[in-house]
Every structure is written in structure tokens, then in C-alpha cells.
Amino acid sequence: MRRYNKSYIQRIAGYVIAAGLLTTAAGCGKSFLDVPPQGQQPGEQFWKNQSDATKAVNAMYANLHEWRQVGFATIAIESIGSDDAEKGSTPADASFFNKYDDFSVTATEGQIQDFWKGQYQEINFCNQVLDNVPGISMDENLKARYLAEAKFIRAYAYFRLVRAYGDVPLRLKVPKDASEYNLARTAKAEVWAAIEKDLNDAAGVLPPSYGPTDIGRATKGAVLALHAKVAMYQKKWSDVLNFSNQVMAMGYSLFPNYEKLFRIPNENSSESVFEIQCQRIPGNADASNSQYSQIQGVRGIVGGGWGFNVPTPDLVNAYEPGDPRKEGTIIFRGTTTAEGDAIPAIGDNPMYNYKSYVPFGLFVAGYNEGADQNFRVLRYADVLLMNAEAANELGNSSQALQSLNAVRKRARGSNPNILPDVTATDQATLRKAIWQERRVELAMENDRFFDVIRQGRGAEVFGPKGFQAGRNELWPVPQTEIDISGGKLTQNPGY
Template sequence: MKRNILYIILATGLMQSACQKDFLDRKPLDAYSNSSLWTSQADALAALNGCFKDWEGDYALLYMDAVSDNMYSQYPWEGYTDYGSGAITPANTNASSRWSYTVVQKCNWFLENIENTPMDGTLKERYKSEARFLRAYQYFIMSQLYGDVPLVKNTITTEVANTIARTPVAEVRKFIKDELAAIATILPVSYTGSDVGHITQGAALSLRARVELFDKNYADCIADCKKVMGLGYELFPNYQNLFRIQNENNKEVILDVQYKENDYANSDIGIMPSSSFGGWGSLDPTQALVDAYETKTGKTIDDPTSGYDDKDPYNNRDPRLTATIVCPGQMYEGAFYNSIESSSGDYYNGDNNSKTGYIPKKFTSNLSDFADMWNTGLNMIVIRYAEVLLTYAEAQIESGVIDNSVYDAIDAIRTRAGMPVVNRTVYNTVDKMRTLVRRERRVELALEGLRWYDVQRWKIGSAVRSGTVYGTKLGTVDAANGKLTLAGNHVVVEQRTFQDNRDYLWPVPQKERDINKNLTQNAGY
């Protein structure tokens, strides 16, 4: 059920001044004074909904994979092309900056004022915990992308905001983890009715486990994953249908951004299909991502015994490939997708068509689900149970403990997708299991905005995000049956560079440093 309290007019209005473009987006009070606002539970709920606005969004979740080797963003004005290519500078970050204190300041203001509201004490503590989660999440994003960031725990004046320095990342991360641990004891396990979509105990513990994994705190990560694994989450039985609007809020979803058609719409589904479907072809899966999927035998395509056929490369593959990506010759929206012939409306070199020849399918497997793909109610998943299982498996592997629980976690994900269980005679060492779990994370979570963080923490940027980005081979598609005839080399999409001493962090936006002279810049920028 859609949360029926989504960002109502009161919440939008009272938080409007928190959208200023100055450094900390100060003073989130506009038409309402504290004395007139905090008079009822409904007021507190409206203010909490204002905190939810802009905490995360479909745009950032979709485009983050273009910072990695999974995707190519072909339109620089959409904000992510230069991050992916290595051409980003402090001056050209405006369209995609995640350096934002809007949510932080809203949450600080909320936490400082809700105590004045006459309402049920237990519910008040829950509301406070949700605001603390949203603040912690924003600090997770900023500290992951920028490293040191100012840690602001209360509302501050414009004068103070414009002089505050960056806080060491270790202190920021400790704050995040401490907050999440504290609120996990307060938040409920689940909700019903109009409360569905609010922050749960599982969300707090799962985000904490994610942070712990990224920070290599494996013992704590394992402990938190086990707590989540005991809360009743399940893998949705059908991988492709997991991402369809009629199946949202299912038992695999731990945290998502809730959207509602017309009122608070997910307006970016249309960026993914190509021109003949009315889309823009903005985000283009790469050949490197396509090649990461195993064959149905459970072997990688470079294994001569895998059954891979480079003349029919999308056949006999992990079903998650064609559930995630529309490949040439694949049936899609009533016809065989053809991006490899110049006579086709979806030809890779045409306007508003994918420059790799591949388009995303994960969120658009059935365009008929939407009356208007630019105005949808499709929720965007932020954390789901499959990620927790993979997080648990990776933390165990990196701890040197490979027991049945590790294989079982990975097997559950693979078998749900229609793949064989892990061959334990082959994957029987830490190095081999590390390779496996990293590949599983990539293909299972592809296009969900997490790949860059994996590249970042594994320090594989030079290996995977430099050099030539390739797309499909060209050829023909038989319109009657989808049969491919491929020839020549893969299309060349882009040349990328990666500097190890610079590109694992984003540059602090120059506009922020122009306002606040005490903000230092990350190395190399």
C-alpha cells in the first residue's frame, strides 16, 4: 500500500526554506512558527514527512551505476558522465552533487522541536528514530563519496555554517553506526496500512551492516546481518517481477523510496528505454556488465567448458542477464529488440538510443505497467534482503570463515534466479569465494546504484573503470524469430581514465568552497 501521507502540502510548505542553495540550507522555517506548528500528532507527522522529502531519489539511485563500469551515461548535462569517465572537476559537479545538508538540517530541526508536541510518547520516539535514520543515511552517502564532511548534529546559524570545517571520516562513520544501533532498538519490525514505507528496525540494522562492510568491520557486520536474517525477510520468488510496481513492498524489500503517481511521482523510468519506446536511452549498460553474467552451467564465459557461444552470446546465460538488460534479439514490448542495424529505430547510433546497444530492463520489464512512464508510482528499492545475504557472505569470507551458512546465502540468491548452486569443489578457498561473491553482487544488484561503492572499497578502479568502454557487436536481427548474425568488433563507446590517488573520492563542489573558505579539497582536485 502506498503511504497516504506522502509529502502533503503542509510538509512541503513548512520545509520549503530548507531548499536554499547555500552551504547548509539553513533555517527550515518559513510560513510556520514553532509555536503554531508543534501542536498535534498530525503536525509532527507532517514535519516528519518533510524530512523524508529528498532523502534519496530515483534519479541518484539509477544514475550511480554510471559512475562505475556497469553503465554509461551518454548525456553530460544529466550530471554523471564526467564522474564515469574520470573528467569530473570541482567546478562541474552541480548537476549531480550529493554534498547536501538539506535533509540533515530538516532532521536536526525536527529533532529539536518534536519534544514540544503533545502526542503518544512511544510514537514520538519512533518519529525521532526515523528522522535520525534519514540523517544517518545522508551522512553515509556524503562520507562514502567525499570522505571527511562537516558533522552537524543541530541547527546552526548561517554564520557558523559558512565557517564550519570538515570532520574526519572516522568520526562521521562512528556517529552513523552509533545512531543506527540506538534507533534499531526503538523502531518496529514492520508496519501495516498507511504506515507501510516508514523506517523499520531492519532498515536501521541493514544500513549499519552496509556501513560496517564498507569499513571492513566484519565481525560487527556479521552480527547485524544475523539480526536482519532473523526478522522474517524472504527473497521474492521471481527475480524479474521483484521490480514491478504490482509487487512492491514485498517481503524482500527492507527500505525503499515511496512514490505515488501524480502526487509524488517517480518521473525517471522514461530515461531507460530507447526512442522507439518513447524513452531517452540515457543510461546504457556496458559490455563489461553483460560479460559478467555466467552461463546457465554456473561457469564464466571465458571458461571453454561453459557452453558460451560468441555468435549467440545472450543465449544459455544466467537468467538475470535478460531480466536486467534488454539485449539485441531479445523479445521486448512485442518485438525483437534491434539496436545493431542502421535501419532500425533503436540503432545504437541514433538519437535517444543506447550507445552501447543495450538498455535497462530491470525496472521496465513491462512498460504496460505504467499509464505514463514519466509519471509513475514505482517505488525505488534502496536495500533489499538479497543484499543483506551477500553482505553476510562477503563479511564471512573476508573473515576467513567459509561454512555452510555462506554457501547457503549465496545459493538462495542463485537458485531464486534459476542458477545452479555453488560448486563447492571449485569454490573452496577464500580467494575463489571472494571472486564469486563479488561477481554475485555485481549481477544480482546491477543497476541498483551500489556497484560504485563496491569498486571503491575493493580498490579495483584502475582495473575496471579505465580504458575503453565497449558495447554490443553489430549485425542483423531476424524480425521473425530474433536470430542474431553478429560480425566485427564491439562498438566503442567511450575512453575512460582513473587516477588511484584521486578518483575514489568525489571533489568537494567548488561552489561550497566559495561560500565556506574553511572547506578543504580532496587530494588530486
């Protein structure tokens, strides 16, 4: 039975935390989360007690499903550039996505700006908690936990920024006045170090799990898994192995059915390490949910989605014969889903993202179909594959094979005739097998583009799409931010 226990992070209860851009004095545009506050609490009366601290932390979590966090900007920056996804929808609708697909995007395109804004807005929520909660008289254990949660989420936001843009301004405090708004870009090595410090601090405080009323908050497992990923991007293989080994000892397990893993009733399952929580709240159609699934939902049905971010034929061909993950990742036009929904046989898109799909029977009039659909950030299969990659890079093929084949075993299920165990022990051969497994296991989950980049294969894999080595490893810094900074911010090479 579905547990409706997530509303604590869906309500920004009666007050507003200012969420400016932080690197400059620019404001934020309107989004689906920008709703008129009811019973707004004056700022000068805030940050007084434990209730205020709780409201601030809840707002920090609620902002994670805001439009700039999981909407068009996320799809543009974290998905469309890969060989797994393309624009979708109708040819004329949101044609700017094509610029990300063929790498012709410039620094003035709106999603470049929105992704930047979204992450710094989230960082500002975190910084306000970290600056103000220490001075509140409240339960000290809860205070420590709130601060650790803020450090984890700040680390997550900076992780998204640094892999997208490289050097970015490092803002670890709320600016006191206008003189502190304008920061130059910080070398990415220093940004990575700040992320690691936040994660080290949080890991020493956060619990491995919570009771039912706090499901969705950051746990120690989430911190360690993100730290493993941060280390992987820096090729710190001993750290990747260490952190992933710790997560593997914490009781997570692979959910038996790959396709069902992504359905609403199985959110926060044994495989979930961190999910952004979304829930339909009656009377709060705008601010209570994410539009991530609506953006990618099946077009041409009553109450359906917009059909963006669709799988490519290249992804279809990437799966081994009989791999159930293909049918668990891709909805093909003219088929019937496992949940019994008939997909129109004609339309603009031959395929849709099954992982963001919501069964038609769960649509609620007046709400988008993704109102109750969580956004998966970290799951245990990713941890196992990070562990496999690190073990292989460190010369431990036995452990690498064990972790890799655990993922394949879940996908294989009860069919012994598909997805045989990988047996190669040659490091280069096994490395390719792990990379391939990451592609098919994590397809359409916003990792493929950055995986290929960190592997040094951008030109090889994305060259036919227009990728240029020395330029397209990073997205451009928003021109608006450079202009507002008076040139203090600089542009990435080639833009």
C-alpha cells in the first residue's frame, strides 16, 4: 500500500525564504513553484525557534522538485546531449532542445541559465539553514541532523553544477550585502574539495534510516553513495571503493522487478538510496509536485504528457538480446504497458521514457500525472556498478565481477538463457563491460552524458552528433551571469 508520509517536505509553511541567484544580484523568474504565500511570516520574526528551523529545512527539500531542478533545464543539461535521448514531442515544440542534441547551444539559451539558477537557488536554501540554525536554541541532536541534511543537499547541488560547467562560483555563506554578491569562478578542484567536506561532515551525523514520518530525508547511505560518485568523477578509485563498500554493508538490496521499481507504489524501496519526494496535495496543484513525469509522459491521451526526452534508436540497439531492461526503460508506440495501458499506435514519437511513466489509471483531474512520482537520484544498482568500476581500476577483478554480475542477475530474473554472468578478468575488457552495464542499467536517469565525458570518450561516442573535443565536455556559463558580473565571471572555452 502506498504510504502518504511525504507532506513534510511538500509544504513551505507560511513563510518565504529569499532565493536569489547568489553569484549576482539577479532575481529568479516565475516557475510553477512560485505561488502567493499564505500567512507569510515576516523575515525579522524568523529563525527564532525549532519550528522555524524545521520550516526552513522542509523548504530546502521542497525546492528540490522545483521546475529548474527537474524540468526542462535538467533534461537539456543532463540528458539530451547523450546518445540515449533526443528531444521528442512535436518538431516545432521547444525546438531549443535540438541545440543540446547537436551541441550548437550558445550561452544565451534559456535552459543554460535556468539550470544555473536552479542549483544556486537550492544552495541558497541550504546556506540559510547552515548560517542561521546554529544560533537557534533547540534540540541539539535535531539541530546537528538538520545541518547535516543541508550539507548533503548543498553537496548534491554543487555536484550537478561542477560536472555541467566545470569551475563555478563557490558560495558557502549567505551574502551579507551587495558587495558579496559577485563572485568569480572557483577552480573545480576547490569545488570538489568543498563537496567532499560537506559529505564528510554529513556522514558523521546522519542516521542510516528514519521512521515512517521522515522517509525521504537524506541518510548516511545517501551521503556515502553521493561521495562515491563524487570520487568516481575525480578518478579517486580507492575512495569510490571505500564509500561504495560501506553502502553495500548497510542493508540495501536490488528490487526484484526492474520495471516495477520505477512505479509509484514501489518508491523508497529497498533499492532506493535517495529520492526527491513528490506528492499530490489536494488544493495545492502547483507547488506540491514535480512536472518531471508530465514533461516526458505519453502524448495523445487524455490528461497525458508532453512527450519530451524520448529514447533513441541507438539506445534500443544497446541492449543484449532478451534484456528485460529494454522493455522496462522504453515504451514503444502501439504497445500495451505492463500496467495495461494501450499506447497510441500513431503520433509524433515512436518511443517514450518508461521510467518516468505514470499508469493512466493514476491520473487525477486538475493535477499533472507526475504529481505523485518521485525523482530517483541515487539507487543501489548505481552503487554496485560504481563498486565494480573502482574494483576493476584497482586490479580486483573478482570483486568487480561480483558487483557487476549482481546487477545482471537482477535483470535476468528467472530466465537463465539471457544476460549470462560476465567472466572477463582482463582490465580493459572488464572496464568496457562495466561501462556498457551502466548504460543499459541507468538509461534515461541523467547519467549517460556525464559518464561518457568522464570516461574520456566524448568525441568517440558523441562526435556524430556534433560534439567537439575541448569544448563540449562542459556547457557554457550563462551569458546573463557574465554580463551581470561585469565580466568577473568568465566563459568556458569555445563558447
